[in-house]
Amino acid sequence: xxxxxxxxxFLLGLGTLFLLVGGLLWLAGKTGLSWKPLPGDIVVRxxxxxxxxxxxxxxxxxALLTLLLWLLSMARR
Numbered sequence: 094x095x096x097x098x099x100x101x102x103f104l105l106g107l108g109t110l111f112l113l114v115g116g117l118l119w120l121a122g123k124t125g126l127s128w129k130p131l132p133g134d135i136v137v138r139x140x141x142x143x144x145x146x147x148x149x150x151x152x153x154x155x156a157l158l159t160l161l162l163w164l165l166s167m168a169r170r
Contacts, residue, residue, distance in 0.1 A: 130145065131149040131150050134146065
């Protein structure tokens, strides 16, 4: 397969993923669902400024994605 075709398919897949995630976030905002920091996430609020470092959320998402990818790789065998 041509490398340009491979790159094109990859970019189309990535764009589709961004559209899906963006749509889900947009719908979540319309329905009133919002992200709440987990215990362990760092949130600093000052006048006109908010800094969020989602440490626990990042670790949780990393573990879930690792598990998902591991399960998918086991299913391919």
